Amino acid sequence: MSSEFTVISHPLIQHKLTYMRSKETTTDNFRRLLREIxxxxxxxxxxxxxxETIQIETPLAAIDSPVISGKKLCLVSILRAGNGMLDGMLDVVPxxxxxxxxxxxxxxxxxxxxxxxxxxxxxxSRLVIVVDPMLATGNSAIAALSRLKESGASSIKYVCLLASPEGLAALQRAHPDVPVMSAALDERLNEHGYIVPGLGDAGDRMFGTR
Structure with a gap:
């Protein structure tokens, strides 16, 4: 059984992803777009x-209102490129x-x-969300998820910017219990293990080391 796979096709995400893919996009804009996505x-x-529901008081009345229950989730970055996604997610779940x-x-x-x-x-005892921009061969993702499970993680999700069919299939075979979410599923891997059409090396483009 394969794990759940979801492509987030929201127009704003796809719009920003297009500019991330462009070789003309500068390092600062690449970094900003990655954070926004x-x-x-x-x-x-x-x-x-x-x-769960708690009771609070607004300036006008008492109200039973929902809050997130349980322990805070854990965001796990696969270094180094994962840190670009980590920053954006922390804006939402600080x-x-x-x-x-x-x-x-x-x-x-x-x-x-x-x-x-x-x-x-x-x-x-926490939901673990693993972040890495590129699911290419899937080898790093598989190793990271295996290591997390060895450390006791039992509730894990994997989030990336781009996935290749080959990498996704490998991850799903190795970890069929881990849902995968991506902004796009690209065409293939090339002979060097890069996603095509992709966006190049996400870490190099984010840190200006290309």
Whole structure:
């Protein structure tokens, strides 16, 4: 059974994504657009958060009104490009806990190599939202999700900007219980493991290191 996959086709997201894809877009505008899209993705991925009712007083009357229930969620960034999405999501859920997974892709094997892992101690009792702009080969995402599960995470969602069919299929095979959300499903991977048409290397474009 494959995991749930959702493409968020909101016109504002697609509009901003078009300009992110353009090779003419400057580093500062790329960074701004990524943050803005991430804010909108945060709304979608948190749509089913549980709520409870509390009583408050408005300036006019007492009212029973909903608030988010349970522990604050945890946003996990796959370094380094994931931090661009993390910033936007924190604009929407500023009280979220934060975890980081440091992975780099071996240029020869395309396999992920872990160099950093830091999570809240009670990761098992929180909804974990993993963010990384590009789901390319899927190897880094699979490794990150496996590591989180080993650390006790049981409720996980994965959010990206672009996904390739190959990477999505690999992730769904490895982690069929993890819902995946993306702003677009692109055509394919090229021989170097980059998404086509894609937008290039998201980390390089975000940090100006291309």
């Amino acid at each position: 991430s804010q909108m993705l945060a709304y979608e991925v948190t749509r089913d958060l549980p709520t 009280a979220a806990r934060i975890g980081h997974i440091g992975l780099y892709r071996d240029p020869e094997t395309l396999e992920p190599v872990e160099y950093y892992f830091k999570m809240p101690d009670d990761i098992g």
